[in-house]
Amino acid sequence: xxxxxxxxxxSTTDGRITLLLLVVAFALRVPxxxxxxxxxxGAQFALAIQAYNVALSQPHAPGYFLYVxxxxxxxxxxxxxxxxxxxxxxxxxxxxxxxxxxLGSGMFGRRAGLAAGLFALTSPQFWFHSxxxxxxxxxxxxxxxxxWWCWRALQRGGTWGDAVGxxxxxxxxxxxxxxxxxxxxxxxxxxxxxxxxxRLLKLLVAILVALGLGASWFFPMLxxxxxxxxxxDIVRRYNQNNASGTLTGGGWPALFTNCYLSxxxxxxxxxxxxxxxxxxxxxxxxxxxPQQKQVWDTAHRRAGRVLALWIVxxxxxxxxxxxxxxxxxxxxxxxxxLSLSAAVVAQLRRNWxxxxxxxxxxxxxIFVFLAWPQRWDDVLxxxxxxxxxxxxxxxxxxxxVTAIRSRYQPADTVICHALAAHYSFGLRIFQLHLxxxxxxxxxxxxxxxxxxxxxxxxxxxxxxxxxxxxDTENHRQVLLVVPPGMDVNIYxxxxxxxxxxxxxxSGNRLYELLR
Numbered sequence: 192x193x194x195x196x197x198x199x200x201x202s203t204t205d206g207r208i209t210l211l212l213l214v215v216a217f218a219l220r221v222p223x224x225x226x227x228x229x230x231x232x233g234a235q236f237a238l239a240i241q242a243y244n245v246a247l248s249q250p251h252a253p254g255y256f257l258y259v260x261x262x263x264x265x266x267x268x269x270x271x272x273x274x275x276x277x278x279x280x281x282x283x284x285x286x287x288x289x290x291x292x293x294l295g296s297g298m299f300g301r302r303a304g305l306a307a308g309l310f311a312l313t314s315p316q317f318w319f320h321s322x323x324x325x326x327x328x329x330x331x332x333x334x335x336x337x338x339w340w341c342w343r344a345l346q347r348g349g350t351w352g353d354a355v356g357x358x359x360x361x362x363x364x365x366x367x368x369x370x371x372x373x374x375x376x377x378x379x380x381x382x383x384x385x386x387x388x389x390r391l392l393k394l395l396v397a398i399l400v401a402l403g404l405g406a407s408w409f410f411p412m413l414x415x416x417x418x419x420x421x422x423x424d425i426v427r428r429y430n431q432n433n434a435s436g437t438l439t440g441g442g443w444p445a446l447f448t449n450c451y452l453s454x455x456x457x458x459x460x461x462x463x464x465x466x467x468x469x470x471x472x473x474x475x476x477x478x479x480x481p482q483q484k485q486v487w488d489t490a491h492r493r494a495g496r497v498l499a500l501w502i503v504x505x506x507x508x509x510x511x512x513x514x515x516x517x518x519x520x521x522x523x524x525x526x527x528x529l530s531l532s533a534a535v536v537a538q539l540r541r542n543w544x545x546x547x548x549x550x551x552x553x554x555x556x557i558f559v560f561l562a563w564p565q566r567w568d569d570v571l572x573x574x575x576x577x578x579x580x581x582x583x584x585x586x587x588x589x590x591x592v593t594a595i596r597s598r599y600q601p602a603d604t605v606i607c608h609a610l611a612a613h614y615s616f617g618l619r620i621f622q623l624h625l626x627x628x629x630x631x632x633x634x635x636x637x638x639x640x641x642x643x644x645x646x647x648x649x650x651x652x653x654x655x656x657x658x659x660x661x662d663t664e665n666h667r668q669v670l671l672v673v674p675p676g677m678d679v680n681i682y683x684x685x686x687x688x689x690x691x692x693x694x695x696x697s698g699n700r701l702y703e704l705l706r
Contacts, residue, residue: 205296208305209289216285216312220321223578224277227588227624231612233276233324234619236262240272241653245416245425248639249655252422252429256412257366258326273623276324283332284321288312290335291526291533297342298494299534306533306549311526313556316460319576320519326368327519333364334371335526338501341382345493349386354393357382358400365401366408371523374508378500421640429638436514449510455572456521457528463555464532467548471535491534501527518576584615587675587698592624594697595670599628603667606630607704609681611637616674616700622650631661633685661685669704670694 228234235250239259245252250259258279266275288308296304311317320328337360344353357379365372383394416422434440436449458465475484488495505524509515532552539545563577595606606625608618611634618632628651635646645657663669671682671691679702683689691702 204301205293208292208301208308212288212292212308212312213285216288216321217281219312220281220284220318223318223322223581224274224281225323225581226585227592228273228620229323229581229584229615230325231614231617231619232326233273234617234623236276236324236326237272237623238619238653240266240275243412243415245412246421246639247655248636249653251638252426253369254412254416254422255326255366255368256408257363258329258368260408261329261367262324273324277322280321280324280328283329284317287317287328287332287335287526290332290339291530294335294339294342295530295533297339297346298497298530299491299537302545303530303534303537306536306545306552307526307530309549309553310461310464310529310533310556313553313560314460314464314525314529315462315556315560315576316456316518316522316525318556318560319578319580320522322578322581325519327522330364330368330371331522331526333360333367334375334501334523336360337364337375338378338497338527341378342494342497345382345385345497348388349383349390349393351393351396353386354383354396355400358397359404361397361401362404362408365405370508370513374504374523377504378497381496381500424640425638428640432638433514436516438511445514446510449515452515452574453506453510453521455574456515456518457525459518459571459575460521460525461528461532462559463552464529467532467535467552468528494534498527498531518574587616587700588620588624590696590698591621591672591701594694594701595625595628597696598694599668599670601627601629603665604628604670605661605663605666605668606670606672607661607682607685608632608672609685610634610674613674616672618648618650621672622653626652629666631658633661633682669706671702671704673700673702675700 228237232251235248236255236259239249240263242249243256243259245254262272262276262279265279266272269275269278288311291311292304292308294304295307317328317331320331337357340353340356340360344350344357347353361372361375361379364375379397383390383397386393413419413422416425436445438446438449441448461468479487502524509520515521536545536548536552539548559571559575560577563571563575563579565579568575595604606621606628608621608630610617611632612619618630621628622630630650632648632650635641636648641647641657645659647658647660649656649658649662661669671679673679673681679689679691682691686704690705692705693699694701694703
């Protein structure tokens with residue numbers, strides 16, 4: 192059986208596998224990049240590259256400052272904010288398999304590391320989120336790096352350099368996605384408690400480093416978001432708006448929904464990787480002797496505790512304290528589940544059996560992402576994330592964008608959106624891709640404070656302003672955007688009588704208002 196080098200040592204084989212995983216992951220991700228913002232949040236991140244201001248929901252709270260600034264850095268080379276964020280996700284999504292290979296090798300041996308790297312490389316969840324402009328895969332990479340650093344620190348006994356490294360990683364991860372830091376604290380407490388010497392002083396060093404580096408992005412974020420008072424009011428409003436999805440605000444139905452969605456999203460990320468996990472549980476309960484259990488537990492006690500302190504706080508946070516509503520919300524702990532599955536597969540003694548199982552899991556993942564038939568989507572519980580999903584959304588947005596640009600002039604046209612923050616087809620997406628047109632969101636957004644008597648959003652370019660109502664005095668044509676699965680009657684409350692005609696070539700997602 193292949194084993195890992197001693198802590199701190201990397202062999203030539205490790206270097207070759209690392210390079211191969213990185214190159215293959217990058218090559219697989221480049222062809223499937225989204226061309227249009229897939230999600231409302233992604234559009235806001237792209238707009239924030241041009242004009243950052245949480246007070247104008249560019250982006251939404253709590254700010255994701257370092258993610259946007261990294262996108263701004265890439266944008267100097269790419270010259271397109273949305274494409275810059277997608278390239279950023281491609282790069283970090285390609286790095287996740289590499290980090291999981293290193294972590295898995297350190298915990299369970301090289302065979303487990305290789306399986307974990309291949310599972311992450313082909314997982315539909317990771318593949319999909321490497322192709323769209325969202326924070327989740329970058330955050331997941333940061334979490335995996337932090338856990339890997341912590342594991343190596345434990346193996347070394349905990350040096351001063353380890354303490355500094357933990358502080359740096361926590362500050363960076365917090366700047367990418369602030370919600371992640373609290374759920375890492377139990378693992379960090381365990382790690383520092385098991386340092387061999389001067390654990391409290393080293394913990395203090397890590398805290399000071401994290402606070403110092405965190406301040407370097409937190410205060411600029413406040414400055415660009417109209418100050419602490421406005422920023423905190425927006426965070427409060429954002430939490431209130433999402434309270435119905437939490438146990439405290441939505442009760443047991445919300446908890447049930449969060450648990451169900453967490454299971455569904457993890458299933459879509461693991462797929463056939465679930466089989467070794469279930470098989471391991473069954474074998475442990477009915478097939479292992481007490482002596483075998485003791486031997487396994489003794490050999491992997493520390494790895495098991497690290498993985499438990501990685502998974503459990505994140506699951507509790509996403510189901511009991513906060514909410515899980517998007518597949519990306521499980522990406523913080525999905526790598527730990529992939530590592531567990533890989534550790535089980537690595538115990539298969541015969542190489543042909545190990546290679547067969549790893550190959551089947553990877554091949555199943557690839558098939559799901561690239562060629563999964565739409566009629567089978569129920570198997571994915573309706574939440575599958577595939578290349579088809581990206582293509583369909585790009586095509587739908589492109590139809591509307593092309594129809595508007597080919598038929599209408601910005602000077603005499605306004606575009607309307609009936610719903611607040613429609614995630615896949617809302618105002619922000621079309622603001623990003625049709626910046627020359629004046630656009631209105633007719634439903635108020637409760638997460639952003641607006642001036643008295645001006646509850647509606649009006650956008651043009653990267654700028655957002657608050658208005659009292661729709662101004663069509665200087666515009667001859669009013670266009671109504673209808674998201675997929677809805678009809679034009681969503682505008683009936685705003686226009687009476689509602690007399691419209693569909694715009695040719697828009698797929699019945701764009702209508703002219705006849706006045």
